[in-house]
Amino acid sequence: MKDNIRTFKKELFSNKAAMFSLILLFILITAVLLAPLSPYDPYKLDAGQKLLGISGEHWFGTDEYGRDYFTRALYGGRVSLLVGFLSMLMTVAIGTVIGVFSGYAGGRLDTFLMSFTDIFLALPSMLLMVILNAFLQPGLKTLVVVLSLFSWASVARITRAETMSLKERDFIVASRNLGASNIRIIFVHIIPNILGPIIVAATLSVANAILMESSLSFLGLGVQIPLASWGSMLQGAQAYILNYPYLAVFPGLMILITVLSFNLLGDVLRNVLEPKIVK
Amino acid sequence: MGNLLEVRNLSVSFFTYESTVQAVRDISFDLAPGETTALVGESGCGKSVTSKSIMGLIKKPGKILEGSRIYFKGQCITDFTIKEWERFRGKNCSIIFQDALASLNPTMKIGRQIIEVLNNHDTGLSRDEKVKKAVEMLAMTGIADAAGCLEKYPHELSGGMRQRVMIAMALIGRPELLIADEPTTSLDVTVQAQILEQMKQLQQKLNMAILLVTHDLGIVADAANKIIIMYAGRIVEQGPAREIFYHPVHPYTKALLDSVPRIDRDRTKRLRAIEGNIPDMANPPKGCAFCGRCPEAMNICEEHAPVLRQIEGPHAAACWLNELHTIHGGTDA
Amino acid sequence: MNDREKILEVKNLKKYYPAKHGNYLKAVDGVTFDIYRGETLGIVGESGCGKTTCGKTCIGILPKTDGTVYFRGKDIHRMTRKQRFAFTKEVQMIFQDPYASLDPHQKVYNIIAEGIRIHRLAGNKTEEQKMVLELLEMAGLLAGHASRNVHEFSGGQRQRIGIARALSVNPGFLFCDEPISALDVSIQAQIINLLMDLKKEKDLTMFFIAHDLSIVRHISDRIGVMYLGKMVELTDSDTLYDHPLHPYTEALLTAIPIADPDISAGRKQMILEGEVPSPVNPPQGCRFAGRCKKCMGICHDTEPVMQEIEPNHWAACHLYGRKEK
Numbered sequence: 001m002k003d004n005i006r007t008f009k010k011e012l013f014s015n016k017a018a019m020f021s022l023i024l025l026f027i028l029i030t031a032v033l034l035a036p037l038s039p040y041d042p043y044k045l046d047a048g049q050k051l052l053g054i055s056g057e058h059w060f061g062t063d064e065y066g067r068d069y070f071t072r073a074l075y076g077g078r079v080s081l082l083v084g085f086l087s088m089l090m091t092v093a094i095g096t097v098i099g100v101f102s103g104y105a106g107g108r109l110d111t112f113l114m115s116f117t118d119i120f121l122a123l124p125s126m127l128l129m130v131i132l133n134a135f136l137q138p139g140l141k142t143l144v145v146v147l148s149l150f151s152w153a154s155v156a157r158i159t160r161a162e163t164m165s166l167k168e169r170d171f172i173v174a175s176r177n178l179g180a181s182n183i184r185i186i187f188v189h190i191i192p193n194i195l196g197p198i199i200v201a202a203t204l205s206v207a208n209a210i211l212m213e214s215s216l217s218f219l220g221l222g223v224q225i226p227l228a229s230w231g232s233m234l235q236g237a238q239a240y241i242l243n244y245p246y247l248a249v250f251p252g253l254m255i256l257i258t259v260l261s262f263n264l265l266g267d268v269l270r271n272v273l274e275p276k277i278v279k
Numbered sequence: 280m281g282n283l284l285e286v287r288n289l290s291v292s293f294f295t296y297e298s299t300v301q302a303v304r305d306i307s308f309d310l311a312p313g314e315t316t317a318l319v320g321e322s323g324c325g326k327s328v329t330s331k332s333i334m335g336l337i338k339k340p341g342k343i344l345e346g347s348r349i350y351f352k353g354q355c356i357t358d359f360t361i362k363e364w365e366r367f368r369g370k371n372c373s374i375i376f377q378d379a380l381a382s383l384n385p386t387m388k389i390g391r392q393i394i395e396v397l398n399n400h401d402t403g404l405s406r407d408e409k410v411k412k413a414v415e416m417l418a419m420t421g422i423a424d425a426a427g428c429l430e431k432y433p434h435e436l437s438g439g440m441r442q443r444v445m446i447a448m449a450l451i452g453r454p455e456l457l458i459a460d461e462p463t464t465s466l467d468v469t470v471q472a473q474i475l476e477q478m479k480q481l482q483q484k485l486n487m488a489i490l491l492v493t494h495d496l497g498i499v500a501d502a503a504n505k506i507i508i509m510y511a512g513r514i515v516e517q518g519p520a521r522e523i524f525y526h527p528v529h530p531y532t533k534a535l536l537d538s539v540p541r542i543d544r545d546r547t548k549r550l551r552a553i554e555g556n557i558p559d560m561a562n563p564p565k566g567c568a569f570c571g572r573c574p575e576a577m578n579i580c581e582e583h584a585p586v587l588r589q590i591e592g593p594h595a596a597a598c599w600l601n602e603l604h605t606i607h608g609g610t611d612a
Numbered sequence: 613m614n615d616r617e618k619i620l621e622v623k624n625l626k627k628y629y630p631a632k633h634g635n636y637l638k639a640v641d642g643v644t645f646d647i648y649r650g651e652t653l654g655i656v657g658e659s660g661c662g663k664t665t666c667g668k669t670c671i672g673i674l675p676k677t678d679g680t681v682y683f684r685g686k687d688i689h690r691m692t693r694k695q696r697f698a699f700t701k702e703v704q705m706i707f708q709d710p711y712a713s714l715d716p717h718q719k720v721y722n723i724i725a726e727g728i729r730i731h732r733l734a735g736n737k738t739e740e741q742k743m744v745l746e747l748l749e750m751a752g753l754l755a756g757h758a759s760r761n762v763h764e765f766s767g768g769q770r771q772r773i774g775i776a777r778a779l780s781v782n783p784g785f786l787f788c789d790e791p792i793s794a795l796d797v798s799i800q801a802q803i804i805n806l807l808m809d810l811k812k813e814k815d816l817t818m819f820f821i822a823h824d825l826s827i828v829r830h831i832s833d834r835i836g837v838m839y840l841g842k843m844v845e846l847t848d849s850d851t852l853y854d855h856p857l858h859p860y861t862e863a864l865l866t867a868i869p870i871a872d873p874d875i876s877a878g879r880k881q882m883i884l885e886g887e888v889p890s891p892v893n894p895p896q897g898c899r900f901a902g903r904c905k906k907c908m909g910i911c912h913d914t915e916p917v918m919q920e921i922e923p924n925h926w927a928a929c930h931l932y933g934r935k936e937k
Contacts, residue, residue: 010296170713173673174774178727178781179700188726192717321796437887467658467823469884472867476883494797497869501876524873538801540830542868543875546849549808550830552801556766572798 008272018268021261028258032077040068042075043226051244060250064240072228073250079229080258083143084210090148091209092202095155100186100194102156103163114160120153126215133221143222147209155201162194196273200266207262214255230255283456283488284310284333284351290344291328291337298561302328302341304512307587312455315482315489317499317520319535320509323557326492329509330458333490334374335364351456370400373449377461379441383433390429393417393448400452416447419484421477439470446478450485457482460492475502496535500524505593508532511558511568514587518594528596531569567599575600618682619785619817620647620670625679627662627669631892638891639665641841642679644918647785652811652818654832654849656825656864660888662841663821664708664789670819671703671787672696683785701731704778706807708790710770714762720773721758724748727780743780751776752806768799775806779814786811787819792827804831825868829853837861840899841891843918847925857927860900898930906931 012019035042049066052058060069102113129146136142166172167190175185191198210230216222217231225232230251237247291303303325310316320326331337333349335356349357351371359367368374376382384392393413397404404412410429417425420443433441442462449457459478463471475498482489491503499506499520507517508531516529527533537551555572558564564571570580579599587597625643628636639662647653657663668674670681672688681688683699691699707713714723724744727733734740745755751772762770771791778786788807792800808831811818822828828835829849836846837860845858856862866882884903889895895902901911908930916928 170707170709171715174705174707174713174777175715175726177671177673177700177703177705178777179697179730180726184730189715189718193715321798439887467888468825468867469658469863470887471869472881472883473885475869476881495869496871500869500871500873521873524871535797536871538798539871540804540826541870541872542826542829542853542865543870543872546830546853550801550805552805553798554802556768556799557796 008268011268011272015264015268018264021264024257025261025265028077028254028261029081032074032081035071035074035078038068038071038074040071042067042071042228051240053244054246061244061246063236063247069247069250072233073230073254076228076230076233076251077254077258079140079223079227080210080213080231080255083140083147083213083223083229084206084258086144087147087151087209087213088202088206090144091151091205092155092198094148094152095201096159096191096198098152099156099159100163100190103160104167104182104186104190106164110160113156117153117156117160120150121157123150125150126212129212129216130219130221133216138221138224140223140227143213143216147212151205151208151212155198155205158197158201159194162197163190166190166193196269200270200273203262203266203269207259207266210255210262211259281353282309282350283312284349284490286329286333287348287350289329289332289347289349291325291332291341291347292344293341295340300560301512301563302560303332304563306509306512306514308507308514308517310456310488310490311505312488313482313486314504315491315502316505316507317491317493317503318507318509319493319496319499321494321557323511323560324509325512325560326509327460330374330460330490330492333456333458334368334372335359336374365399369396369449369452369454371454372456372458373452373454374458374460375442375445375449375462377464379438379445379465380433382445383441385433387432388429389431389433389436389444393429393444393451396448396451412451413447416451417444419481420444420447420450421473422447438466439473442466442474443477446474446481450481450487453485454487456488456490458490458492461494462491463498464493464495471498478502496524496539508535511563512560513568513584513597515569515598516594516596517587518590518596519592522591522594526594528590528594528601529569529598530573530575530600532596534574567597617649618646619649619684620819621680621682622646622670623680623682625666625669625681626677627665627674628677635892638662638841638894640669641891641894643838643841643843645836645843645846647817647819649817650815651833652820652831654820654822654828654835655838656822656828656835657838658823658864658888660840660891661838662891663823663838666838667787667789667819667821671705671785672699673705701781702783703785703787704781704783706771706774706778706786706788706791709794710767710774711794713774714770714777716762718762719758720748720753720760720762720765723762723773724758724776724780727777731781733781747776747780750779750810752802766799767795768802771795771803772806775803775810779810782814783816785817785819788821790822791820793822793824800827807831825864837864840888840894842899842928844900844929845927846918847927851925857921857925857932858900858929859904859906859931861927863903863905898928 046066049062050064052062054061058068058070060073063069063072098113102110129150132146133142172185172189175189213222213229214231217229218235220235222231223229233251234248241248287307288305289303290305293300293302318326318329332343337343343357347357348355356367390413394409397409413429414425417428422428422440422443463474466474479502491499493499503520506520506523508515510531516532523532527536534551534553538553540550553572558568566582566584567580570576577599585597585599585602587595588601589595590601622643622645625640627640628638631637643666655663665674669676676689686695688699721744724747725740728740728743734743744758748755748758753772792803795803810816820828820831832849834848835852836843839860845861852861853865856865863882863884870876886903889902897913898911898916901907910930916930918926918928921927921932
C-alpha cells in the first residue's frame, strides 16, 4: 500500500491534468459541503430579485424566482455528488459481491450469474431508467437504486475476471491447503488483492452516475422540486437559454468539471493500481 | 596469436526513476579465437549485461559508461553506428538466448526466418542457394528432417528443436564468436546434453569462439577452456578451467563449487550453503561485494574493494586473501 | 522395510485433463507407490512428465481422475469436510514459485499466523506472537521481518517464509514441489539444508519433487523416476545411482553435468535422441521405446509393468522379462 501511495504521487505529479482535476474536485467538494455558510436561502422565492445576472453580490446571478444561483448550484452539487457517491457505493457493492462469488464459485453458478450480468449489460439502460422512474415514486432514493441497478454489471465483470485469475494462484492454494474456508479466502485474500481495480471502477462509476443523474433530472425524472441538482437546474434553464444563457452555462460547467475530474482521476488510479495495463 | 575480443573497463548502468543500478562495474577480459570461455555467475551478477554489451544490445534505461572499450579483432566496437552494428551482428558475432520461443517470430515459418538472416548480409546468393544453405545449416545442428523443418512454425517445434533452430540462425553467417546466453537453462537435462554436445561439434567444424554464459558450473566443466566468475557486477576470479575447478582461490568460487549437490559425491555430506543474499546493485557495498557472505572476510574487505590480481599464469582473482599471500610470499623471499 | 508404517498409499493414480478434439492429456497415467513414515521420497522427471500433477493430486489439491490415494488409511479424495480440515493440519506444501505463493497484500506476520488462526492453535494473541516468532527463527528469519511486506524480500527469504507458513500447523507430512528450482545457485543450498534440518528436527515425512536428479538424490531416501505420466523406476537413492535398471534412468543420470573436468571428460554420456512425446497421444507399448537405446520388438507393442526386479528395486522395463509373483 505504501508503495501504491508513492507511485500514485509520482503519477499524479507527472500528469498535470490529473493534478488539476484533483485540486478542482477538492475545492468543489469543500464548497459543496460548506454550502450552508452562504448568506442566501436556496429555496426562498423573491420575485423582485429575479434574473439579475452576474454581479459581485450574486456570483452566478439569480434564477427566474430570484434565488441566488450560486447557492442553488452548491446545494444542487450536494444532491448530484450525493447521488453519485451513493449509487457508486451500491454499484460497487452489488457488482463486487456478484463478480467475486461468480468468479470464485465457477461452474453453473458462474454461468448463470454471468448470463444475468450480460443481460444487464445489453439492456438499453437509459430508456429503461426513464420508464422505471416514471412508474416509481420519484426521488433521491429511487434515483440511487435505479442508477445502481443499471451499472453494477460492468463492475461484476471486472471483479469476476480478477477473481478468476486470482483463485488459481499459489497463495490461494496455500491458504486453502491450510484449511481456510471459502469465506476467509474471499475476504482475506481475494478482495484485498482486487481492491485496485475496484477503486478504479468506483471512481469512474461516480462520474457515470453524476452524468446519468443529470440526464434523468434534465428529463424531469430525477430529484423533485424544490430540491435541485445540476441536471434539474439545466432543465429549468431551458426556457431562458436565449436571454439568460448563464443559467445553463453554470450547471453545465459544474457537471463537465466534476465528470471530467473523476474520469481523469480514474485513469491515474488505473495506471497506479493496475500496472500490467501500462507496461 | 592476437585476441579475438578484448573487453576493457566495461561498466554498464541502468538509470531508472528511483535508482541507478550498476549492473557491470569495470570489468576487463579477453577471448581467444576458437576457444570456449564460460562466464559464470548468479542472476543479477551482470553476466547477461556483459554479453549484450558485446552485441550492442544495451537499450535504455541501460547505458555503457564512458571509458568502456570493447575491441573485436583490434577494432573498437563500442562506438559503432547502427549500420556497423547490423553488419557486425550475425557476421562477426552472434548471440543465442535462453528463451528460443521469444526470440523467434511466432507468425513466420522457420525457413523464412533463416533466409531473412541471409538477406541481411547480402551474400549474393540466389533464393535456391539460400534455401540449400539453410537446410545444410539446420542439418548441421542435428535436425533430422531439415527440409521439412523449414516449413514449420516455431510453436510446432519442441524446446530442443527451437534452440537448434536458433543455433542454426546464429551460425549461418559463419560468425567468429558465438555468445550463448544460458542456452540450455529452459531445457530438460537429456535435451541439454544433446544441445551441449551439438555445440561442441559445431565449434570444431566451424572453428569459432564461444562465450558460454551460464549459472551452472556443471555444464561448463567439460566444455570450457577458460572460466570467468562474476559476482555483483565484477569479475572475482578467472583462469583456465582446470585451475578454477581444482585450485579455486576466491571464497565465492569455492563456495559455488561446494554448494551444489553432486551426483558423484557422497550424498550424506552436508551442502556448504552461502549464507545471506546477493547485494542490491543499486547500492553496492563499498568494499568487496562478497564480504557480507564470505566466511573468510577481514576488516579490509569491508572498506576496500580488491582488484583482480594474477596468481599464476592466466589465473587471477580479486580477493584480499590472495593479496595477503603475495605480500607474505614477497617478504619471505 | 515393508513393515514400516505407510503414511501415503497411492494406487494406480490417474489424472487426465480434457484436450482438443475429445482427447485427454494424460498427465498422470497409473502411478503406484507408497511413502513410509519418516522417509523422504523424491520424484524426478523432465518437464511434462506429470510429477507436479502427481504430487498435487496425492495431497488432494487437484481432484483425481482414477485410482486411490490413502493417507493414514483414509481415502483423501473421499473425505468429509471435517476430515479434510484435519487433513490440512497434517499435510502441508512448499511451492515452487516463492513469488506467486505469498499473498502480496499481507504482512509476513499474517502470512505465517494464518494457519495458527485457522486451526486455533494459539490460546491468545501473546501466544500467537510467540509461535510466529519461533517459526520465523526456525526458518532462519529475524523477528523484525514479521512486520514487513513480502515484496521487500528476495526469493530465498520468501521461500523461508513459505516454509514457516507450512510448518505453522505442525504437519507431519510435507510436500515440496520443486522448492528450489526458482532460486539462485548460492541460495539453493541454504534452502536444502534448512529443509533437511527441519525434517530431522520435526520428524517429518517428505515428498520431494524436482527435475534435478542430483538435488533429489541429495535429499531423498528413495527416488521414483517418472516419464510421461508413468513411474519407470523406484528404489533407494544410492541404488538408483549405483545401479540403475531402467535405460531412461541411466540416460538421466549420465546427462547430468558434473562440475569436475576430469570426471566429466572421463565418463561416457548416454545422449538420448529426440524429446519427450506428447502426453495427449502417448506411444503404445513402452512410452520410452522411441528414444531407448536398448529397445526391443516387444517394447513397441506391450506396455511393461512395474515389478520388483531386485529386493526393493522396482522398474517397468521389458529388459528384465516377466517375473512370477
